[in-house]
Amino acid sequence: MTELEKGPTGRRRGRGARERILGASQRLFREQGINRTGMDQLCAAAEVSKRTAYQHFAGKDELVTEYLRRFDPAVLSDIFDRTDLTPRQRLLAVFDVPPTTPLCPYIATAVELHDPQHPASQYARDYKKAVAARLTDAAREAGATDPEQLGEQLALLIDGAAARTRVLNADAFPTAAAIATALIDNALPATADHDRQAEEVPS
Amino acid sequence: MTELEKGPTGRRRGRGARERILGASQRLFREQGINRTGMDQLCAAAEVSKRTAYQHFAGKDELVTEYLRRFDPAVLSDIFDRTDLTPRQRLLAVFDVPPTTPLCPYIATAVELHDPQHPASQYARDYKKAVAARLTDAAREAGATDPEQLGEQLALLIDGAAARTRVLNADAFPTAAAIATALIDNALPATADHDRQAEEVPS
DNA sequence: TGTTATGTACACCGCCCTGTGTGGTTACCG
DNA sequence: CGGTAACCACACAGGGCGGTGTACATAACA
Numbered sequence: 001m002t003e004l005e006k007g008p009t010g011r012r013r014g015r016g017a018r019e020r021i022l023g024a025s026q027r028l029f030r031e032q033g034i035n036r037t038g039m040d041q042l043c044a045a046a047e048v049s050k051r052t053a054y055q056h057f058a059g060k061d062e063l064v065t066e067y068l069r070r071f072d073p074a075v076l077s078d079i080f081d082r083t084d085l086t087p088r089q090r091l092l093a094v095f096d097v098p099p100t101t102p103l104c105p106y107i108a109t110a111v112e113l114h115d116p117q118h119p120a121s122q123y124a125r126d127y128k129k130a131v132a133a134r135l136t137d138a139a140r141e142a143g144a145t146d147p148e149q150l151g152e153q154l155a156l157l158i159d160g161a162a163a164r165t166r167v168l169n170a171d172a173f174p175t176a177a178a179i180a181t182a183l184i185d186n187a188l189p190a191t192a193d194h195d196r197q198a199e200e201v202p203s
Numbered sequence: 204m205t206e207l208e209k210g211p212t213g214r215r216r217g218r219g220a221r222e223r224i225l226g227a228s229q230r231l232f233r234e235q236g237i238n239r240t241g242m243d244q245l246c247a248a249a250e251v252s253k254r255t256a257y258q259h260f261a262g263k264d265e266l267v268t269e270y271l272r273r274f275d276p277a278v279l280s281d282i283f284d285r286t287d288l289t290p291r292q293r294l295l296a297v298f299d300v301p302p303t304t305p306l307c308p309y310i311a312t313a314v315e316l317h318d319p320q321h322p323a324s325q326y327a328r329d330y331k332k333a334v335a336a337r338l339t340d341a342a343r344e345a346g347a348t349d350p351e352q353l354g355e356q357l358a359l360l361i362d363g364a365a366a367r368t369r370v371l372n373a374d375a376f377p378t379a380a381a382i383a384t385a386l387i388d389n390a391l392p393a394t395a396d397h398d399r400q401a402e403e404v405p406s
Numbered sequence: 407t408g409t410t411a412t413g414t415a416c417a418c419c420g421c422c423c424t425g426t427g428t429g430g431t432t433a434c435c436g
Numbered sequence: 437c438g439g440t441a442a443c444c445a446c447a448c449a450g451g452g453c454g455g456t457g458t459a460c461a462t463a464a465c466a
Contacts, residue, residue: 015433015442033317035238038423049444054425103314110370111306111314114236121370128370153382156375160363167313167324167331172359179356179386186385218463220413241453252414254456263454407466414461423452431444436437 018056020046025067030105034064034112065120068109068127080134087142091135091150091184094158095177104162131155144187153183221259223249228270233308237267237315268323271312271330283337290345294338294353294387297361298380307365334358347390356386 024046028037039060043050057063079093106124113121136151144150161176227249231240242263246253260266282296309327316324339354347353364379 017443033314035315036317039425040423049446050424051426051445052443055442060424107366107370108314111236111311112238114239116372124370125372128367149378149381152378156363156367156378156382157359158363159366159370160359160361163310163362163366164331164359167310167327167362169319169328175352175355175359176363178352179359179382182386182389183382186389218413242455243453252416253454254415255413257455258412409466410464412461412463415459417457419454419456421453421455424450426449427447429445431442433442434440436439 017046017048017052020048021053021056021063022067022070024048025063026070029064029067029109030103034109061118061120064109064113065118065123068105068120068123071105071127080138087138088184088188090138091142091154092177092180094135094154095161095173095180097173103166104159107159107162108166128155128159131158139187142184142188144184146187150183150187154180157183220249220251220255224251224256224259224266225270225273227251228266229273232267232270233306233311237312264321264323267312267316268321268326271308271323271326274308274330283341290341291387291391293341294345294357295380295383297338297357298364298376298383300376306369307362310362310365311369331358331362334361342390345387345391347387349390353386353390357383360386 021042024042028042028045039050039053043053046053053063057066080090082090082093085093106127110116110121110124115121116125132151132155134151135154136147139150139154140147157176157180161172164172164175224245227245231245231248242253242256246256249256256266260269283293285293285296288296309330313319313324313327318324319328335354335358337354338357339350342353342357343350360379360383364375367375367378
């Protein structure tokens with residue numbers, strides 16, 4: 001269809017440049033990092049002229065910020081909105097990340113930009129707080145004695161697994177899951193048996 | 204000064220430009236990040252001519268690698284070599300980091316360089332493994348049922364606290380310490396009481 | 407004292423970066 | 437069919453980057 005209509009240089013013509021730019025950002029920023037990905041390369045990968053890119057985004061900073069906002073649906077919501085899991089299972093499902101994930105882009109972006117006041121860094125903070133809040137909700141739902149503490153602890157485990165996976169080049173999420181199990185079992189003394197039975201027969 | 208380095212002929216070398224360069228690296232790389240610190244600025248801060256810097260280090264990559272090697276004595280050894288602490292106290296002392304620490308430079312470097320094969324990234328991996336090994340040793344000394352698991356878990360907590368502190372701009376080490384306490388109490392069922400008493404009267 | 411390693415001063419190179427100017431082309435929509 | 441918004445091609449500015457060339461100064465040692 002329209003994909004086959006190409007210009008002199010083989011680039012796709014037509015509309016939807018913004019989505020192509022953001023798509024290329026997802027791939028390149030994760031694979032190569034933000035600082036090592038130039039706008040030239042990015043525009044080439046998106047099959048978009050440089051001029052068009054700067055008509056959609058005021059600058060690279062704005063593009064980076066917008067790039068970070070496109071993870072939420074896939075990561076946060078998909079796990080927490082599953083109703084087929086018990087609250088306890090939901091708390092643990094966060095650690096069942098497939099090894100395809102290179103690194104939490106929020107941490108990577110915050111480190112690469114190195115400026116806590118950068119809009120993208122602020123968004124990363126907000127996102128991390130939102131995840132902790134979600135975990136706290138699930139912990140409360142599961143009947144934890146101190147839901148806020150457990151939520152914050154599990155959030156730290158996620159970040160620890162992400163950072164350690166990056167540095168060691170080896171999956172650290174199983175270790176985090178083991179810690180999470182111990183913490184949850186400690187925090188849910190009364191309903192632990194019931195929940196563990198529920199895991200055997202999810203529905 | 205007392206810092207004497209031998210040349211090919213065994214003679215003393217000069218006035219410590221190398222040390223000044225590495226000192227400036229410690230400050231600037233941590234404060235601004237590696238990618239955002241140019242060699243010009245670095246040499247100016249070290250009060251060293253650019254030419255001299257490139258006579259001591261083949262390139263920025265080599266300087267970065269050497270910069271990473273200068274943390275070991277201050278962080279790793281100082282804590283683990285304290286004999287006035289019980290093994291259990293040593294396992295927890297790692298989380299008593301003063302809030303002056305901006306971020307674990309090993310994680311930051313690995314993320315910034317973004318190349319797992321870079322010598323500095325490899326050294327970061329080695330260092331993280333060494334820390335985990337030290338923790339495992341202490342865990343074994345403390346009589347943990349599975350020292351390797353506990354060591355790896357505590358190492359993950361350290362990295363989690365570091366990463367989270369960076370992203371949230373708030374100290375996450377207390378949370379990590381709380382988790383560590385729970386894990387240690389779980390892993391040291393028999394000797395827990397003895398160790399806790401030993402804390403009251405360290406020597 | 408003279409020699410040599412060490413360090414200085416500073417201009418300079420080539421590269422890549424973000425970002426723009428200009429003018430032409432294409433797709434959609436009334 | 438005509439208008440307009442979106443897009444393209446390409447060159448280029450301006451600056452920072454890592455790294456070098458050249459010529460000179462100094463400190464330590466023989």
